[in-house]
Amino acid sequence: MLIKKPADIPYSEVTDRKLYVNRRDFIRAAAGVAAAGAGVVSISETLFAAGQPAPHGRKLDGVKKSPLSLAPEQEKTNTWDQITSYNNYYEFGTDKDSPSLVANKLKTEPWSVQVEGECAKRGNYSLDDILKGVALEERIYRHRCVEAWSMVIPWVGFPLSELIKKAEPTAKAKFVEFTTLVDYGTMPGVRQPVLRWPYVEGLRLDEAMHPLAIMAVGLYGEVLPKQNGAPLRLVVPWKYGFKGAKSIVRIRFTERQPMNSWQESAPQEYGFYSNVNPNVDHPRWTQASERRIGEFFKRKTLMFNGYADQVQGLYAGLDLKRNY
Numbered sequence: 001m002l003i004k005k006p007a008d009i010p011y012s013e014v015t016d017r018k019l020y021v022n023r024r025d026f027i028r029a030a031a032g033v034a035a036a037g038a039g040v041v042s043i044s045e046t047l048f049a050a051g052q053p054a055p056h057g058r059k060l061d062g063v064k065k066s067p068l069s070l071a072p073e074q075e076k077t078n079t080w081d082q083i084t085s086y087n088n089y090y091e092f093g094t095d096k097d098s099p100s101l102v103a104n105k106l107k108t109e110p111w112s113v114q115v116e117g118e119c120a121k122r123g124n125y126s127l128d129d130i131l132k133g134v135a136l137e138e139r140i141y142r143h144r145c146v147e148a149w150s151m152v153i154p155w156v157g158f159p160l161s162e163l164i165k166k167a168e169p170t171a172k173a174k175f176v177e178f179t180t181l182v183d184y185g186t187m188p189g190v191r192q193p194v195l196r197w198p199y200v201e202g203l204r205l206d207e208a209m210h211p212l213a214i215m216a217v218g219l220y221g222e223v224l225p226k227q228n229g230a231p232l233r234l235v236v237p238w239k240y241g242f243k244g245a246k247s248i249v250r251i252r253f254t255e256r257q258p259m260n261s262w263q264e265s266a267p268q269e270y271g272f273y274s275n276v277n278p279n280v281d282h283p284r285w286t287q288a289s290e291r292r293i294g295e296f297f298k299r300k301t302l303m304f305n306g307y308a309d310q311v312q313g314l315y316a317g318l319d320l321k322r323n324y
């Protein structure tokens with residue numbers, strides 16, 4: 001059986017970007033006039049009633065700037081087109097352009113999240129419940145995929161800690177597990193045994209409470225495109241991108257370390273922590289450098305993806321070579 005790991009498709013990373021975009025345009029063109037009318041580039045339906053129409057979807061209102069963002073002069077933000085057409089979302093296929101071509105079928109409304117496990121406020125919460133009282137912030141973050149490519153992405157979201165506090169974890173809760181949607185009707189990828197679906201990720205509770213960890217609901221001030229994990233996805237900027245579970249439907253507080261999908265599928269390659277670490281190579285390639293999408297020359301990968309000052313305290317005393 002062919003089990004595709006992120007590494008089995010890595011040459012998309014070196015595929016010339018122009019060829020890539022051309023192929024996508026070709027597929028769109030081939031889909032023809034009818035498809036254009038049906039919105040191959042989908043206008044997201046939205047739960048954010050007040051949002052005004054925006055260039056690609058719907059504008060999120062009242063988004064504040066955050067001091068935790070990268071400053072624009074620090075690093076250039078990737079374009080909307082780059083961020084929304086070069087995606088990993090295996091439920092929609094393993095090609096980088098599959099999610100942008102296929103995910104428009106995903107139904108993100110209504111949406112609810114089941115909160116379970118070691119917490120006082122278990123239950124089924126609508127997205128509106130989850131967003132009640134939260135202030136949306138723009139967080140411009142570096143995004144480093146384990147496949148050694150990277151981007152800079154202007155997310156819109158809110159601190160994961162706010163959601164966790166609302167759930168009131170018990171004293172026994174040490175970890176948080178995130179489970180994402182499986183829908184056979186709209187997700188062709190879940191018929192392939194790439195991973196055992198649903199996609200599951202986890203964090204230690206103190207990692208999850210860190211102010212840099214967010215739940216994202218938007219991009220470039222607009223509602224999050226489906227290929228990027230609408231309506232609600234995790235973003236943990238100091239970890240490899242696969243920790244950022246998309247389209248979350250379940251959050252569970254646990255006493256024991258959850259098993260995450262990539263660790264389950266290839267434990268010698270992907271661990272639980274998955275902190276970006278230029279000193280710990282992937283068994284099949286180096287993690288010392290990366291290719292920023294849109295750039296030609298490689299960049300050096302930064303410890304904790306450049307967030308070491310903020311997060312290294314979480315890992316004091318932990319052997320980062322063993323706990324990759």
Ligand SMILES: Nc1nc2c(c(=O)[nH]1)N[C@H]1C(S)=C(S)[C@@H](COP(=O)(O)O)O[C@H]1N2
Pocket residue numbers: 006083086087088089090091143144145146180181199227228229240241242243244245246247
């Ligand atoms: N449900 C789900 N979440 C997922 C993935 C996936 O395949 N399925 N891919 C992960 C990987 S490997 C990366 S790099 C990021 C990509 O996020 P982006 O497409 O918004 O850049 O999503 C992560 N979250």
Ligand SMILES: [Mo]
Pocket residue numbers: 006088144145146147240241242
């Ligand atoms: Mo990734």
